[in-house]
Amino acid sequence: MWTVIAWLVGLGTFFLMVLLVVHVLFALLLIVPTWRICERAGYSGLLSLFHLLPVLGSFIVMAVLAFGDWPNGEGRSAPGTQPVRP
């Protein structure tokens, strides 16, 4: 009985570890380019580490980049900064 439980716990731990490693490796594929995008936008590259957070992490990074004012400037007219013509 205890041997079976020990096997199940061992297998579960093994699969969790594999899942974790795969997740981190895949997150790295996202973190590297996102780090550069964040730095070019003027944010800290550390922001890209949100990709380590499953599911929601990517949305958080995208939301910051999409709705924040880029400290290094933007290539379009930012909302609320349209000139008033006399």
Place this chain on the structure above:
Amino acid sequence: MMGFDLAALLGALGLGSAFAVVGVALAGWMCWRIADKAGLPGWTGLGAILLTLTGIGSLVSLILLWVFAFMRWPRDGAPAVVGFVPASAGRAPVMPSPATLPPPPKALADRRGWKLTGNGVALAFDDAQAAYLLTGEGSGAPGELVVADPSVGRPHARLLTAGGRLGLEDLGTPGGTFIDGARLLPAHGPRDITAVRALKLGNVVLALSRS
């Protein structure tokens, strides 16, 4: 009717699919904005997300993310003005590589002066002086153009005149300087604003015209 059909479809596909649809729509919208901010057409960002709906799309989107991160963004394409030299050379302006240098700006025949108007401010100047200082509070020094507003720095930005052209350099104040809505940073160095219609110093919007 359409809404009912959509609800039925989502119900049939399950709650997970509903979240997926909302997630894709949200991601598409945000990527549209991100691409737009980088100076690219917004639909390229949306397209990259929609590609994930196809079979090998996720891989394509991942490749596009890497391309986007390391490509040259149109936002970075506006070169610094060659020929405008800041009056105080405490910091060298960022210059593009020689391969991307534009031809040197030519002097213009139009030598009329310039006017900055708006928000109760009316400033006139010409190229009699090589540089003017835009400031929120005047100290009486020559070449000062005072825009009395708390959001305007002291000093805020520098106007440079040369050959009938006008340049602008941000001096790094928190209020920020905007050229036709686009943020100008100190790292950009002096920019040619001869053809620009409006400037924003802090919260003050000024229309630029010839006098």
